[in-house]
Amino acid sequence: MFIFLFILVAGLVLIYANVSPVAPGKKGKLIALGILISIFLGMFFRDTLVGCAVVAFISVWLCQALLLYIPWDLFRLGRRVVLRQAMSTRALMLASRILLAATVLLTIGLFVYGVPHNGNYRLLETTVKLPSSHVVVASTDSAAVADSSVTDSSVVTLQALSGFTAVFFSDVHVDPLFRRAKLERMIASVDSIAPDYLLFGGDLADVSTMQLDEWGYDSLFKKLTSKAKVAAVAINGNHESMQERGGSDPDAWMRKVGFVVLDDSSACIGQACFAGRTDFQVARRRGIERVPLASLAPNDSVRPWILMDHQPKGIEPEYSGRLPDFALSGHTHNGQFFPGTIVINFVWRLAFGEGMLDGVRWLVSAGVDCWGPPVRAGSNADMWVIRFTLDK
Known part of the structure; x- marks a missing residue:
């Protein structure tokens, strides 16, 4: 249970760190914070249709986001070690927007295919x-x-x-x-x-x-x-x-x-x-x-x-x-x-x-x-x- 909680917290921190650069200053941080809040609100109202739908979408999106964000963060870390300088704010913002769009599109694709597929059973x-x-x-x-x-x-x-x-x-x-x-x-x-x-x-x-x-x-x-x-x-x-x-x-x-x-x-x-x-x-x-x-x-x-x-x-x-x-x-x-x-x-x-x-x-x-x-x-x-x- 403690391992699961540690992985969950680490994942949420990683999501916040990678989503917040999509917009400059406080705007990006508010977007990232809004995603985290929606996760918790969805869990709290999970017995309602809206809450359940939010949890469903966020659950799939989190998996796709981590799948892309982890190698991206490793690349950024390696680049900083080799070049000894951080990525420019503009480049980081562009990359963050591309990654966020990619994760959302992946999630939508999984829902388009996966929901009808789950409707059947073998x-x-x-x-x-x-x-x-x-x-x-x-x-x-x-x-x-x-x-x-x-x-x-x-x-x-x-x-x-x-x-x-x-x-x-x-x-x-x-x-x-x-x-x-x-x-x-x-x-x-x-x-x-x-x-x-x-x-x-x-x-x-x-x-x-x-x-x-x-x-x-x-x-x-x-x-x-x-x-x-x-x-x-x-x-x-x-x-x-x-x-x-x-x-x-x-x-x-x-x-x-x-x-x-x-x-x-x-x-x-x-x-x-x-x-x-x-x-x-x-x-x-x-x-x-x-x-x-x-x-x-x-x-x-x-x-x-x-x-x-x-x-x-x-x-x-x-x-x-x-x-x-x-x-x-x-x-x-x-x-x-x-x-x-x-x-x-x-x-x-x-x-x-x-x-x-x-x-x-x-x-x-x-x-x-x-x-x-x-x-x-x-x-x-x-x-x-x-x-x-x-x-x-």
């Missing part, structure tokens, strides 16, 4: 072959399926050579710029797939749960969760910590619309066992430690174990014991837009798609929508169809 598919030590099962007791506390495999009967299907999505980030039509298309997609499980990887919204109700998202999410034949399972993400800080209870809201919410807890439901971890930032906001993975491992050794953790950090090094059969995360957005799409691969060991983390087969979704700017360039919004089969 349905990606993968198959998970379960180890032969597992037998996929189906419950004969409908009450047992509905009760997320059931962990006794005696309530199930063996169903040989069978499997189950899950639809996984993450990072909805409902806000004033979120397109309601996208959620309606998601409902239609899930309805056509008719999965056994609907799995949500966290980061529900960037507004209060009260606003979600006012905008009618409670009824839409109820429709979405009703499409799961066995259960809809959800975890919290780092943005749920922001909702909690604002007085909302996102976990309770998700339960209200039909999710089984796993908040550092486990549940064996129907054909599979799930462990959902509390997000790191949610735990930090609550002032608690995350429950060790060993405490979340299911006692049921028959059904496969699926781990859900919003941030793909892997499992703690000190953990020893049965490994999950599969793990799911979101959070990264696969960088969302350039240059994030490049930087993201240096931040996370697995930024998108399937791979291995700490000996566990892991899948990281790029998210079905975006945080802040609804812009995607170099990445795609996605939902995953996961088919679990027996490894014969």
Whole structure:
């Protein structure tokens, strides 16, 4: 958190220093100060359409501005060292105006391409072959399926050579710029797939749960969760910590619309066992430690174990014991837009798609929508169809 704040402050200082020379004297400083003020005002009124739009534009512009300003400042520094004289005020003003215009044009270009591109999402598919030590099962007791506390495999009967299907999505980030039509298309997609499980990887919204109700998202999410034949399972993400800080209870809201919410807890439901971890930032906001993975491992050794953790950090090094059969995360957005799409691969060991983390087969979704700017360039919004089969 402190590193992030340091980078943010350093970036804002760099922006101020490079924008202020666009006009002489106080006029340039006021322009630069106005940009910084608009950033903070946008964040303060982010639950409004205007505030959200300001934050969206500034977020993309900041990335493009830093991309050009950093090498420009290095060039100026090198020039001063070699020539031992500063650039003339006139030349600096001209260069600053050109750079500012270039960053604005880049940002506009990203919005022209990236907003329509984000309006769609890809349905990606993968198959998970379960180890032969597992037998996929189906419950004969409908009450047992509905009760997320059931962990006794005696309530199930063996169903040989069978499997189950899950639809996984993450990072909805409902806000004033979120397109309601996208959620309606998601409902239609899930309805056509008719999965056994609907799995949500966290980061529900960037507004209060009260606003979600006012905008009618409670009824839409109820429709979405009703499409799961066995259960809809959800975890919290780092943005749920922001909702909690604002007085909302996102976990309770998700339960209200039909999710089984796993908040550092486990549940064996129907054909599979799930462990959902509390997000790191949610735990930090609550002032608690995350429950060790060993405490979340299911006692049921028959059904496969699926781990859900919003941030793909892997499992703690000190953990020893049965490994999950599969793990799911979101959070990264696969960088969302350039240059994030490049930087993201240096931040996370697995930024998108399937791979291995700490000996566990892991899948990281790029998210079905975006945080802040609804812009995607170099990445795609996605939902995953996961088919679990027996490894014969």
